[in-house]
Amino acid sequence: MTPAKKKGKVLSLSGEPIEYHRQGPKSFAPPPEELGTEAIVRHIERHLGRVTSVFHELLSDTVHLDVHWVKPRATRPYHFLVTSGMSDLPMKIPAGVKAPRHVELMVTLPERWAIGEEAFRDENWYWPLRQLKTFARFPHKYDTWLGEGHTVTNDDPPQPFASGTRLCGALLQAPQHVPAAFRELRIEGRKIIRFLAVVPLHDDEMTLKTRDGTEALLERLRKHGVTDVVEPARPSVARRA
Numbered sequence: 703m704t705p706a707k708k709k710g711k712v713l714s715l716s717g718e719p720i721e722y723h724r725q726g727p728k729s730f731a732p733p734p735e736e737l738g739t740e741a742i743v744r745h746i747e748r749h750l751g752r753v754t755s756v757f758h759e760l761l762s763d764t765v766h767l768d769v770h771w772v773k774p775r776a777t778r779p780y781h782f783l784v785t786s787g788m789s790d791l792p793m794k795i796p797a798g799v800k801a802p803r804h805v806e807l808m809v810t811l812p813e814r815w816a817i818g819e820e821a822f823r824d825e826n827w828y829w830p831l832r833q834l835k836t837f838a839r840f841p842h843k844y845d846t847w848l849g850e851g852h853t854v855t856n857d858d859p860p861q862p863f864a865s866g867t868r869l870c871g872a873l874l875q876a877p878q879h880v881p882a883a884f885r886e887l888r889i890e891g892r893k894i895i896r897f898l899a900v901v902p903l904h905d906d907e908m909t910l911k912t913r914d915g916t917e918a919l920l921e922r923l924r925k926h927g928v929t930d931v932v933e934p935a936r937p938s939v940a941r942r943a
Contacts, residue, residue, distance in 0.1 A: 739768070741889050742786040742806065746770055749884035750782050757831065764842045765790050767835050774813045780879055780931060781811040783831060788838040789895045793847035801849040802896035807838050809900045810879055810931045826866040830932055833863060834900060837872065850875055850898060851916040853908050860905050867934035869902040873911070873919070878930045899930040904938035 746753055750772045757769040767787040774780055789804035809830045811817075822828040837854050841847050848854070852874045856863055860870035876885055877899035887895040901923075911919040922939040923929075 738789055738887075738889055738893070738895065739786045741887065742784075742789075742895070743770065745884070745887045746772060746782075746784055749881050750784075751775060751778075759787075759835075764839050767838055769831060769834060771817060778879065779813040781813070781815055781817060782808060782880075783811065783834055784808040784897070785834060785838045788842075789893065791842050792893075793841045794845050795847050801847065802894060803847075804893045804895045805848060806895055806897050807834055807874070807900050808877055808897055809834050810877065810929075812931055812933070815932075825864045826934070829863040829867075830900075830902075833872065833902075837900060848874055848898075850896075853903065853911055855908065860908070863902065864934075867902075868904055868938075869934060870905050871903045871908045873901045873903055873916075874898045875901055875920070875930065901928075901930045902932055902934075904940065906938050906940040910940045 743753060752772065753770045754773045755771045757771065759767055765787050767785055770784045770786060772782040772784070785806045785808065788806050792803040793805065795801050795803055811830060816824075816827045822831065825832075833856065837848070840854065853871055854874070855871040857870075862868055862870050875898065877897060880897075885897050887897070889895070907919060907922075910922065922942075926939045926942060928936065928939060
């Protein structure tokens with residue numbers, strides 16, 4: 703079966719719209735002013751904990767992206783990696799769609815995850831950071847947008863993120879292991895920034911979403927206890943009832 707068309711939009715088999723980006727990435731153009739990095743850092747430290755380190759970009763493409771690392775602690779055994787820079791530019795939201803124009807992304811990693819210069823020489827440890835930056839840059843390079851419930855694939859056809867996993871795409875959703883107040887940052891008179899979690903998926907899980915809809919995928923993830931904590935070896939929920 704092929705996707706249906708309705709009023710100029712392409713619909714998946716579930717009836718949800720599929721957004722296609724325009725071919726041809728754009729080159730880097732620095733924003734006209736600093737638009738929120740310091741506020742984002744304060745927001746992270748207020749709600750998640752002290753920023754342990756920042757993975758700075760030396761060379762940037764489209765927007766300047768840094769990733770802020772918050773280490774695990776006794777009451778919260780996870781690493782948080784949170785972007786800043788994606789929200790420096792507004793995304794191109796389609797007419798008639800109510801969605802945040804400014805977004806930052808985050809990934810939640812289990813306490814055992816190795817982080818640092820030495821560890822990141824191994825792609826099996828580095829890929830969440832790589833994909834976080836790739837996905838954060840994506841809407842600005844291709845004049846499109848990313849929002850809650852969207853899925854993004856790693857290449858076409860989808861390829862595993864690294865040799866040690868079969869995960870090859872991601873769902874964007876509200877982060878689950880953070881205080882509710884963290885999910886949105888209001889910079890008065892300037893913008894509202896929404897924070898979304900990157901949840902890695904298997905190829906057949908993305909197919910399930912396309913066929914049956916976002917809620918069907920979310921229900922299957924909930925049923926099998928899959929959260930936004932990255933687990934590279936987890937089995938696909940699409941293969942289980």
